[in-house]
Amino acid sequence: MVVLLINSRAWMDFVKGVYHNPRVVKVVSFILGVIVLYYLLNAGITIAQILAVTAFIMLLLMIGLAEEMDYLLKKYTILIKKGTLWKD
Incomplete structure (x- = not known):
């Protein structure tokens, strides 16, 4: 939180780097969850x-x-109609 208050741009660069590959984030999060x-x-x-x-x-x-x-419901309604809910 201190980094976010002092240098929010550095924090956003870090977050973008971490979440660049969602599959890796999912696997690492699952493994850490099992360990915890x-x-x-x-x-x-x-x-x-x-x-x-x-x-x-x-x-x-x-x-x-x-x-x-409201935003999330609209987004997921569109994804359901397109049939791509589980692909995105």
Whole structure:
């Protein structure tokens, strides 16, 4: 966050570099997710607790996405009509 406040252009260059290849991002994110889940379960946290926190975070994300829903719904409606929803 400090980098974003001080030099937002550098942050955007970093983000563009990281997300340049979405497939790599997906694979790396999945692997990191599995590793984090493994350590959470070994720390004694139950899967019910993990799912509860996941639901809580999802609800917080919904607050942030609420303003963007009109745009997203229009975009995905167009993709569904074109039949390319899962290709993009």
